[in-house]
Amino acid sequence: MNTATSETDYGVATAPDTVRIERLLPGPIERVWAYLTESELRRQWLAAGEMEMQVGSTFELVWRNDELTEPPGRRPAGFDDDEYRMQSRITVLEPPRRLAFTWSEGEAGMNVGDVSFELQPKGDKVLLTLTHRGLVERTNKLMVGAGWHTHLDVLAARAKGETPEPFWDRWSRLREEYDRRMPG
Secondary structure, three states: OOOOHHHHHEEEEEEOOEEEEEEEEEEEEEEHHHHOOOOHHOOOOOOEEEOOOOOEEEEEEEHHHHHHOOOOOOOOOOOOOOEEEEEEEEEEEEEOOEEEEEEEOOOEEEEEEEEEEEEEOOOHHHHEEEEEEEEOOHHHHHHHHHHHHHEEEEEEEEHHHOOOOHHHHHHHHHHHHHHOOOOO
């Protein structure tokens, strides 16, 4: 289990409402694409949910963060549910290089931003760039920054055949670090 965090692993605010995070993952690009688009692979690091690979199609993401690592770690206050569901819609689809979708919440499916993934081959590795836009409140930026960071750490560990650190323990430490790093 690798718990070290490189400076380049942290998300950065690229605009007042935007966080960008990069990870260099083992290739090939088609393998990383599968981790983004196939429900069973995505469930291992982020959330399950079948996607119809077509711009405009809707899908539901189903998070079960307690199932991402064994043990899951200590769930922080405020995360009372074992499962969280989110309705989303694909806005960009350029296999195997770009995927973007709306980020919605609540029963009304209110759009609270969008998420994009860009993949770029780098030799036998793939640079994944994740950009999350529409994060108006600082609290959301901190939660999302720590969340994406932790989820991408789990993805990197899975892609390398390593055991990820307990999800919630990692998220809690990173949430505190993002509080120090993100502008007010």
